[in-house]
Amino acid sequence: MNPKLRALLAVGAELSRGVGLRGKIRQARRDRDRLVMADAVVTVLGLITGVALAVREVRKAGQQ
Numbered sequence: 001m002n003p004k005l006r007a008l009l010a011v012g013a014e015l016s017r018g019v020g021l022r023g024k025i026r027q028a029r030r031d032r033d034r035l036v037m038a039d040a041v042v043t044v045l046g047l048i049t050g051v052a053l054a055v056r057e058v059r060k061a062g063q064q
Contacts, residue, residue, distance in 0.1 A: 003064070007057035014050040021047065 021043055028036035 004061035010054035
């Protein structure tokens with residue numbers, strides 16, 4: 001598979017995880033559940049890192 005295409009798919013996968021996470025954060029706020037909110041924050045940080053890594057791969061593939 002083309003490295004650039006693979007990296008773009010990785011970006012898309014990470015962004016789709018963010019959509020599901022949005023509902024989890026809303027529910028945690030409604031329920032005032034601090035543990036679920038903490039879990040969501042940690043997951044967001046991982047999501048940001050995953051997107052950054054995927055974007056870096058897209059840029060690297062574009063230079064080759």
